Amino acid sequence: MTTQSGSASPRAATLTDVARLAGVSIATASKAINGRDQVKAETRLRVLEAAERLSFAPNALARGLLKGRTGTVGLLTSDLEGRFSIPVLMGAEDAFGAGRVSVFLCDARGDAIREQHHVRALLSRRVDGLIVVGSRTDPRPPLSADVPVPVVYAYAPSEDASDVSITADNVGAGRLAVEHLLSCGRRRVAHVSGDPGYKAAQDRAAGAAAAMTAAGLELVGGQTFFGSWSEGWGRGAARMIVEQHGDVDAFFCGSDQIARGVLDALRELGRDVPGEVSVIGFDNWEVLTTNARPQLTSVDMNLERLGRVAAQRLFAAIDGTVRPGVEELPCRVVTRASTVPIS
Amino acid sequence: MTTQSGSASPRAATLTDVARLAGVSIATASKAINGRDQVKAETRLRVLEAAERLSFAPNALARGLLKGRTGTVGLLTSDLEGRFSIPVLMGAEDAFGAGRVSVFLCDARGDAIREQHHVRALLSRRVDGLIVVGSRTDPRPPLSADVPVPVVYAYAPSEDASDVSITADNVGAGRLAVEHLLSCGRRRVAHVSGDPGYKAAQDRAAGAAAAMTAAGLELVGGQTFFGSWSEGWGRGAARMIVEQHGDVDAFFCGSDQIARGVLDALRELGRDVPGEVSVIGFDNWEVLTTNARPQLTSVDMNLERLGRVAAQRLFAAIDGTVRPGVEELPCRVVTRASTVPIS
DNA sequence: AAACCAACCGAAAAGGTTTTCTGAATGTAT
DNA sequence: ATACATTCAGAAAACCTTTTCGGTTGGTTT
Numbered sequence: 001m002t003t004q005s006g007s008a009s010p011r012a013a014t015l016t017d018v019a020r021l022a023g024v025s026i027a028t029a030s031k032a033i034n035g036r037d038q039v040k041a042e043t044r045l046r047v048l049e050a051a052e053r054l055s056f057a058p059n060a061l062a063r064g065l066l067k068g069r070t071g072t073v074g075l076l077t078s079d080l081e082g083r084f085s086i087p088v089l090m091g092a093e094d095a096f097g098a099g100r101v102s103v104f105l106c107d108a109r110g111d112a113i114r115e116q117h118h119v120r121a122l123l124s125r126r127v128d129g130l131i132v133v134g135s136r137t138d139p140r141p142p143l144s145a146d147v148p149v150p151v152v153y154a155y156a157p158s159e160d161a162s163d164v165s166i167t168a169d170n171v172g173a174g175r176l177a178v179e180h181l182l183s184c185g186r187r188r189v190a191h192v193s194g195d196p197g198y199k200a201a202q203d204r205a206a207g208a209a210a211a212m213t214a215a216g217l218e219l220v221g222g223q224t225f226f227g228s229w230s231e232g233w234g235r236g237a238a239r240m241i242v243e244q245h246g247d248v249d250a251f252f253c254g255s256d257q258i259a260r261g262v263l264d265a266l267r268e269l270g271r272d273v274p275g276e277v278s279v280i281g282f283d284n285w286e287v288l289t290t291n292a293r294p295q296l297t298s299v300d301m302n303l304e305r306l307g308r309v310a311a312q313r314l315f316a317a318i319d320g321t322v323r324p325g326v327e328e329l330p331c332r333v334v335t336r337a338s339t340v341p342i343s
Numbered sequence: 344m345t346t347q348s349g350s351a352s353p354r355a356a357t358l359t360d361v362a363r364l365a366g367v368s369i370a371t372a373s374k375a376i377n378g379r380d381q382v383k384a385e386t387r388l389r390v391l392e393a394a395e396r397l398s399f400a401p402n403a404l405a406r407g408l409l410k411g412r413t414g415t416v417g418l419l420t421s422d423l424e425g426r427f428s429i430p431v432l433m434g435a436e437d438a439f440g441a442g443r444v445s446v447f448l449c450d451a452r453g454d455a456i457r458e459q460h461h462v463r464a465l466l467s468r469r470v471d472g473l474i475v476v477g478s479r480t481d482p483r484p485p486l487s488a489d490v491p492v493p494v495v496y497a498y499a500p501s502e503d504a505s506d507v508s509i510t511a512d513n514v515g516a517g518r519l520a521v522e523h524l525l526s527c528g529r530r531r532v533a534h535v536s537g538d539p540g541y542k543a544a545q546d547r548a549a550g551a552a553a554a555m556t557a558a559g560l561e562l563v564g565g566q567t568f569f570g571s572w573s574e575g576w577g578r579g580a581a582r583m584i585v586e587q588h589g590d591v592d593a594f595f596c597g598s599d600q601i602a603r604g605v606l607d608a609l610r611e612l613g614r615d616v617p618g619e620v621s622v623i624g625f626d627n628w629e630v631l632t633t634n635a636r637p638q639l640t641s642v643d644m645n646l647e648r649l650g651r652v653a654a655q656r657l658f659a660a661i662d663g664t665v666r667p668g669v670e671e672l673p674c675r676v677v678t679r680a681s682t683v684p685i686s
Numbered sequence: 687a688a689a690c691c692a693a694c695c696g697a698a699a700a701g702g703t704t705t706t707c708t709g710a711a712t713g714t715a716t
Numbered sequence: 717a718t719a720c721a722t723t724c725a726g727a728a729a730a731c732c733t734t735t736t737c738g739g740t741t742g743g744t745t746t
Binding site for chain 3: 357358359369370373374377379401402403404405406407408409410
């Protein structure tokens with residue numbers, strides 16, 4: 001049964017209504033509500049009561065029109081389903097939500113046309129700035145140059161070095177992971193990673209290799225085993241490596257999914273984790289790490305922090321202070337049962 | 344090195360600029376741009392060229408102020424990290440993005456105070472409507488009554504039956520899952536589910552029991568085995584059930600995580616899936632289903648569609664047409680290797 | 687008593703767009 | 717040539733808030 005809404009909303013209360021009810025001019029009402037000091041305490045009280053009674057909410061459109069600042073920012077993501085954008089987005093939303101800023105969310109689905117379309121819409125709404133969130137750490141083409149508001153690129157940096165970009169330090173992360181394994185007393189470390197077409201995969205591998213070299217060691221097999229970001233690849237790679245290099249005593253995996261596969265294969269091969277072999281994953285995806293047997297140590301990219309930092313940089317840029325270039329935030333190792341020191 | 348931005352953005356072009364450049368009044372410019380028919384073709388062309396040259400974008404604030412409609416809606420979610428909100432959000436974003444509507448995203452983190460705060464901010468920005476997305480199907484308290492714009496509740500319905508709510512048909516989903524297992528020739532179906540405090544768990548269990556009854560059968564153990572939404576519980580429950588009811592030939596799991604645990608346990612017990620036992624999960628979470636051995640059949644709640652429908656209902660409500668009550672959308676079974684007909 | 691000061695309030699402009707109504711110009715019918 | 721219809725352009729109001737500046741009131745100083 002379809003009905004017409006008899007919506008009992010006559011009209012949202014305006015400052016004029018408040019002023020009339022309080023028996024003052026709109027100028028005074030405005031000053032009273034905004035805490036300006038040109039109004040007597042008693043009058044202010046009267047105005048505030050009136051505002052309360054009418055549940056008055058100042059019209060942000062009118063205010064934005066007047067002040068040139070809207071207190072809104074656009075958050076442009078390329079793929080919401082990807083699990084990297086979400087934490088970044090949360091961090092940003094968090095940092096903004098603390099203040100008086102609201103966030104427009106747009107998903108471009110990796111389509112440049114759609115992205116352009118969204119940018120236009122956002123500019124038309126006079127956002128104060130934009131955050132562009134990518135799903136890979138490979139640099140991406142910048143937005144068309146004539147965007148009249150500050151832009152910050154998060155996770156996926158801009159190709160243009162004069163833009164402001166925030167991303168995760170994947171080289172450092174690779175180093176951290178290997179150093180953690182070494183600190184557990186391991187020496188024969190294999191690195192199983194995903195699609196080599198990802199810059200993140202290459203960076204982590206570079207960091208891992210560097211850390212091994214620094215310790216006077218070499219990765220098992222003398223290389224990184226690239227494949228796909230799947231459990232299946234993890235299983236296959238682990239079996240192959242154990243067969244060819246029986247003395248392997250640690251796996252640094254390029255993702256938690258790969259690590260899950262490695263863990264499964266090791267169990268089936270009768271290798272004890274963490275007794276004989278240590279395993280560390282990447283991404284610290286709770287649902288995978290905490291359900292693994294044993295629970296999985298993993299590298300956390302701190303994406304939420306990344307989002308927060310991006311928001312802060314955007315704030316700064318809106319206030320006119322910019323620090324162009326790519327800022328790489330450190331990752332951290334979250335230790336669980338799959339890596340323990342050799343006793 | 345921090346620098347002051349020499350931002351080369353003098354000022355966004357306004358309609359006045361366009362009009363001046365085209366040598367017409369702003370009224371004519373407006374009409375030309377908006378396709379009104381009070382303007383000569385040749386004049387319109389001149390205006391459009393001018394607008395193009397200045398890359399003019401009409402100020403949505405001014406327009407919204409005047410027309411009373413802003414073309415924005417608020418999307419209020421209670422937990423972004425939860426994986427149920429995201430697809431709904433995507434569907435809604437999608438449905439809106441197709442038109443001229445932009446979406447404000449707010450995450451209340453399950454905190455009523457923060458929610459209230461966000462609602463106020465959104466109303467201050469004069470959104471045309473609100474979608475409230477929950478992370479569980481348990482009914483939730485409605486927003487405070489004096490919200491002057493239409494509200495649609497998605498996934499988590501409102502406790503107030505006169506509100507508009509869209510959710511997933513979990514009873515029907517339970518029935519579907521069991522019917523699928525029966526159609527594969529199974530008769531001894533066990534139902535392993537998660538936290539019984541979730542309405543979704545109860546609903547699915549009810550649907551499953553009903554389907555068994557309708558087929559003249561009974562669930563293995565005469566009940567649903569509730570526990571937690573984890574792989575660990577799936578493993579433990581499967582072991583227990585196989586021990587106590589050795590003739591079990593199918594598992595309906597309350598989540599894909601539980602199903603993963605069940606699959607692991609069955610493999611370790613030497614029970615062949617899908618040869619001896621069929622397993623069906625719930626949520627159709629790709630990363631879990633497609634990486635399972637064998638790949639996991641699962642019930643998909645179609646959350647993206649749910650988001651889209653919510654957006655459509657909101658559109659309708661904004662246009663004055665409302666259909667109060669809880670609308671339950673059907674789920675569907677996505678068949679993979681873990682369930683095949685007995686040959 | 688005159689001049690001055692402080693405290694408070696209100697009028698008005700500005701911000702950019704849409705829409706209505708009036709006005710001008712051109713063309714058509716008588 | 718006059719009356720009239722038609723087509724197009726522009727002036728102005730409206731939307732709601734903030735802020736500046738001028739004005740009023742009452743009290744204080746010389």
